[in-house]
Amino acid sequence: MDRRRFLRTGATAAAASAAVVATPSIVKAQAKTFNWKMTNAYGPGAPFYVQGPGSPTDFIKMVDAMSGGRLKIQHFAAGELIPALEGFDAVSKGTVEMNCANSYFWSGKTFAAQYFTAVPFGMNALGMNAWLYHGGGQKLWEEVYAPFDIQPFPMGNTGVQMTGWFRKPIEKIEDFKGLKMRIPGLAGKVLASFGVDVKLLPAGEIFPALERGVIDAAEFVGPFQDRRLGLHKAAKFYYTTGWHETSTVTELAINKKAWASLPPDLQEIVRVAAAACNTISQSWCESANAEALEDLVKNHGVKTAPLPADILAKLKEVTLQTLNEAAAKDPLAKKVHDSFIGFKSNVDKWAGISEGVYYSQIRGQI
Numbered sequence: 369m370d371r372r373r374f375l376r377t378g379a380t381a382a383a384a385s386a387a388v389v390a391t392p393s394i395v396k397a398q399a400k401t402f403n404w405k406m407t408n409a410y411g412p413g414a415p416f417y418v419q420g421p422g423s424p425t426d427f428i429k430m431v432d433a434m435s436g437g438r439l440k441i442q443h444f445a446a447g448e449l450i451p452a453l454e455g456f457d458a459v460s461k462g463t464v465e466m467n468c469a470n471s472y473f474w475s476g477k478t479f480a481a482q483y484f485t486a487v488p489f490g491m492n493a494l495g496m497n498a499w500l501y502h503g504g505g506q507k508l509w510e511e512v513y514a515p516f517d518i519q520p521f522p523m524g525n526t527g528v529q530m531t532g533w534f535r536k537p538i539e540k541i542e543d544f545k546g547l548k549m550r551i552p553g554l555a556g557k558v559l560a561s562f563g564v565d566v567k568l569l570p571a572g573e574i575f576p577a578l579e580r581g582v583i584d585a586a587e588f589v590g591p592f593q594d595r596r597l598g599l600h601k602a603a604k605f606y607y608t609t610g611w612h613e614t615s616t617v618t619e620l621a622i623n624k625k626a627w628a629s630l631p632p633d634l635q636e637i638v639r640v641a642a643a644a645c646n647t648i649s650q651s652w653c654e655s656a657n658a659e660a661l662e663d664l665v666k667n668h669g670v671k672t673a674p675l676p677a678d679i680l681a682k683l684k685e686v687t688l689q690t691l692n693e694a695a696a697k698d699p700l701a702k703k704v705h706d707s708f709i710g711f712k713s714n715v716d717k718w719a720g721i722s723e724g725v726y727y728s729q730i731r732g733q734i
């Protein structure tokens with residue numbers, strides 16, 4: 369018997385004797401295989417949202433490998449098992465064990481859900497992660513989802529998104545008046561107060577609508593995802609200030625009973641794989657957006673510009689008013705709002721003298 373084989377046999381024997389000593393219930397729990405279903409609010413093949421580094425299907429592969437095949441998850445993109453926006457109810461009822469989406473899709477059920485994805489003039493990915501992991505955000509998220517029997521985790525982040533694509537330049541707040549724009553959520557409400565005719569279109573319908581002039585402007589995500597839809601072929605003015613989605617968190621929603629049925633080691637594997645995907649997906653977005661922006665500007669005649677400061681000041685004023693009004697109607701939303709805004713004001717000061725100073729003084733010089 370060679371040395372390696374001897375060691376391997378020795379290790380197997382040691383493991384076998386440990387198993388004999390362990391209580392039968394532990395052995396049984398560890399040997400059990402779980403077969404779960406995961407639905408997704410996004411369509412088949414979508415990079416970041418469905419496939420690629422740190423995506424939900426990557427998460428499934430990580431969990432499979434780390435659990436030695438004990439937690440198998442079958443993935444269903446939007447429409448493959450249930451429609452795009454039915455995942456929250458499906459997880460809540462236990463029809464499926466897991467769903468991937470963005471919590472702000474559920475802000476109609478509970479307004480506080482908005483804060484765990486993005487609110488306009490919110491925090492960047494670093495700040496969001498700091499709040500979620502270390503500032504009480506995760507705990508509040510669990511409290512908000514408790515009545516729905518859902519255990520949430522962050523499992524991805526797009527980083528800062530872009531204001532969007534416009535067929536004409538935007539120079540003053542009045543230029544928004546009468547503009548037909550695709551922009552969902554709270555930011556849409558804010559723009560509507562400046563006369564924007566807000567259109568809610570799913571991803572696949574944005575390009576044809578913008579190209580045919582059914583809409584005059586559209587926001588989607590950022591350079592990589594926007595180029596994938598072909599938005600640069602329909603409009604050339606690309607406003608960059610990510611005021612509306614300063615970073616956008618992907619949520620992993622897990623049915624509470626299913627979560628409780630997992631042994632502690634599998635729970636830890638799920639928690640750690642979600643955290644890994646959160647980092648890996650965001651770093652992938654940084655890399656993909658950098659490449660796509662360069663390509664859009666160099667090869668497709670796209671003109672980028674930040675939104676003028678006086679426009680931003682007006683958008684910010686209405687955003688804060690909207691958030692305060694919504695929070696005043698709902699004690700749980702108020703609790704989350706106060707935690708979010710309190711954390712943000714502290715982290716903004718630090719970000720300003722750390723990242724902010726670095727980027728304003730050093731960027732592009734090396």
Ligand code: CA
Pocket residue numbers: 529587588589613
């Ligand atoms: Ca968006």
